[in-house]
Amino acid sequence: MIDQGISKQTLQRLPFYLGYLKTLDKVTVETVSATTIAEALNLNQVQVRKDLASVCSLGRPKIGYVTQELICEIEHFLGYDNAESAVIIGAGKLGKALLGYRGFEEYGLNIVAAFDADENVVGTEENGKKIFPMSKLKNLCERMKIHIGIITVPAEYAQRVCDSLVESGILAIWNFAPVHLTVPEHILVQNENMASSLAVLSKHLSQKFSEEAQKIG
Amino acid sequence: MIDQGISKQTLQRLPFYLGYLKTLDKVTVETVSATTIAEALNLNQVQVRKDLASVCSLGRPKIGYVTQELICEIEHFLGYDNAESAVIIGAGKLGKALLGYRGFEEYGLNIVAAFDADENVVGTEENGKKIFPMSKLKNLCERMKIHIGIITVPAEYAQRVCDSLVESGILAIWNFAPVHLTVPEHILVQNENMASSLAVLSKHLSQKFSEEAQKIG
DNA sequence: CGTATATCGATATATCTTTATCGATATAAT
DNA sequence: ATTATATCGATAAAGATATATCGATATACG
Structure with missing residues (x-):
């Protein structure tokens, strides 16, 4: 595991992966692919694969990753087991x-x-x-x-x-x-x-409104 | 004022600029330079200048920006005057x-x-x-x-x-x-x-600790 | 047993963000 | 008036991040 030089962005996405993985049924969903995760979270599949590569053991072509292993590895990486x-x-x-x-x-x-x-x-x-x-x-x-x-x-x-x-x-x-x-x-x-955060929200709104205004005017 | 295509990063820094500008004395600090702001907030001066350029009117060489004007322009840009x-x-x-x-x-x-x-x-x-x-x-x-x-x-x-x-x-x-x-x-x-956020914090800590351990070990 | 397919990892490209450089300009000092 | 300096805006370079492409591989299916 190479945990040096992991980007802040990757780090911030890991909890989202973890949250998603935990919603999956332990019994039926033994393995999960980067493609599936990417679709569920509206991310690019290459991004997900790269993020996971910096945290966990190898995935297998055509199969993906073993769900429970992945959960453990992300949790360990994020220090959830070491308060x-x-x-x-x-x-x-x-x-x-x-x-x-x-x-x-x-x-x-x-x-x-x-x-x-x-x-x-x-x-x-x-x-x-x-x-x-x-x-x-x-x-x-x-x-x-x-x-x-x-x-x-x-x-x-x-x-x-x-x-x-x-x-x-x-x-x-x-x-x-x-x-x-x-x-x-x-x-x-x-x-x-x-x-x-509010700055981002309110700018989005004012842009939406000015777009609307342009359509009408 | 070109408020299209402003980056999320810039947007998120604007409230920091605003907060800093408001700590300045209205009477004595009539103008302020990007260099000064950058030093106070530990940022690069070019970054500050570019951020401000996307929000406000022109700064003047050797002088900088008129503090009160800048405050108003950032507040307006962020919609603080339009709840x-x-x-x-x-x-x-x-x-x-x-x-x-x-x-x-x-x-x-x-x-x-x-x-x-x-x-x-x-x-x-x-x-x-x-x-x-x-x-x-x-x-x-x-x-x-x-x-x-x-x-x-x-x-x-x-x-x-x-x-x-x-x-x-x-x-x-x-x-x-x-x-x-x-x-x-x-x-x-x-x-x-x-x-x-916690992921970023705890990774920083575990990295610090492993650095320490390496020094000793 | 061969072929199709989903997926991986690696490499390459594109995009976005930050930082450096440079000529222009406004003020201050000589 | 000339020179020095702080600062600007613009452009260029560097660095980081995200996306696309491609060969390799494991399984499923005919």
């Missing part, structure tokens, strides 16, 4: 929603606690997970060897929180605040920027 | 968190209501927004000319919900369910797939 612990900074609505979401366990993510500067939420719990004051962040991260930090604070505090996380030994940051974060080279920031 | 209405399908934890998030208004998104199949939440309110039964979806969307649908239901229901949205006249879908959605050609699906 990482994470902390959430910011126990507002979004932070609490993420704390309460049980799906993350399935994806190999184990959120162990949240932190917040607001004294009113510190000390409370959400989904059985405690909310600590910011002062405890570094100690807890180091003690529990936590490497993932999730930022769900308002934009104006995000960089400061980010710096604290880096100082606490965090190596990867999942940033829900709509700002750019500056970090040392070895730290990864994955932005979940709702504003960016 | 679109949206509905949320799925009033679970995530759906409610999104209903409660006030930041969307700033981005030109106005969530007017939520829908859910669960009778226990139907009839309740969140952040002053009502939760309706699924049976009311089509009527409300048509009556209020709603074109954006946000899907926050579990994966297994997502495609069915998606079909209902399309039937209700929705043109763009923001999908938080971790599955691929099949839609007619003219409909846009923007996936906010947490599993994909």
